[in-house]
Amino acid sequence: MQKRHIAIAPILLALGLIAFKYFTAEKVVNPETGKEARVALSKEEESVLGLQSYKEVLSKSKVVEEGAEVDQVRRVARRLAAATGEGGKGFKWEVSVVDSKEVNAFCLPGGKIVVYTGILPVTKTDAGLAAVMGHEMAHATAHHGAQRLFQDDIYQTAMNGAQQSIADLDPEKQRAVMAALGAGAKFGVILPFSRDHETEADEMGILYMARAGYDPRESVKFWERMEKMSGGQPPEFSSTHPSHGTRIARLKKFMPKAMEAYEKSDKQASNDSN
Numbered sequence: 001m002q003k004r005h006i007a008i009a010p011i012l013l014a015l016g017l018i019a020f021k022y023f024t025a026e027k028v029v030n031p032e033t034g035k036e037a038r039v040a041l042s043k044e045e046e047s048v049l050g051l052q053s054y055k056e057v058l059s060k061s062k063v064v065e066e067g068a069e070v071d072q073v074r075r076v077a078r079r080l081a082a083a084t085g086e087g088g089k090g091f092k093w094e095v096s097v098v099d100s101k102e103v104n105a106f107c108l109p110g111g112k113i114v115v116y117t118g119i120l121p122v123t124k125t126d127a128g129l130a131a132v133m134g135h136e137m138a139h140a141t142a143h144h145g146a147q148r149l150f151q152d153d154i155y156q157t158a159m160n161g162a163q164q165s166i167a168d169l170d171p172e173k174q175r176a177v178m179a180a181l182g183a184g185a186k187f188g189v190i191l192p193f194s195r196d197h198e199t200e201a202d203e204m205g206i207l208y209m210a211r212a213g214y215d216p217r218e219s220v221k222f223w224e225r226m227e228k229m230s231g232g233q234p235p236e237f238s239s240t241h242p243s244h245g246t247r248i249a250r251l252k253k254f255m256p257k258a259m260e261a262y263e264k265s266d267k268q269a270s271n272d273s274n
Contacts, residue, residue, distance in 0.1 A: 131222045
């Protein structure tokens, strides 16, 4: 009986391809943290995709064109956009309000923001809304989407190399090996990477809201309200997001820096929100 084995050549080829992709990838530098990251898309490509997705979302949604909720969202977006500084340079900010019970908001690459009316009862004030929108806008200015696409590309290249290297094993062993590799990558790399992005967006977001004149301590109050209404979360290690408790603890730890920025800001924004 012929002995089946693991081939080394496909693994070496995959490693070489990964190295090539890594060293030739575009890089971005986060002006808030100074961190350098590899991305799969240029800023121009991001903006194009962001605009396409924004139009697609709005075409399938009930957009609210006027009213107190729209005025509030636009007011907060305007102040936050001005506070993004170098990170938001070149962004063409747009914001829309969608009539939906969904408790959600997001910002697409290039600065296209969507806020669902379902989240407004939880944000309560301009400052609470600024906590949410600042976080979402930070995902865009930090180019987190393009970073994840780059990571996904590297992951797929590695997995393809691994799969080819064990092609000579029997199917059952192949499935076991690939399942183990996939689980290791998911829980050891992909999910922690996503949670790191969430923490980075939290910290950048409260800096944005503080510079815009919104009391950053309101971010903690917002997440405490979210924690109360969530009814429990999956274990953090298996989630793309930190638990509400972890998020709140990290926000409190970062708060002195945000408060320093708040003390230097025009606090009229917070006064207007009360």
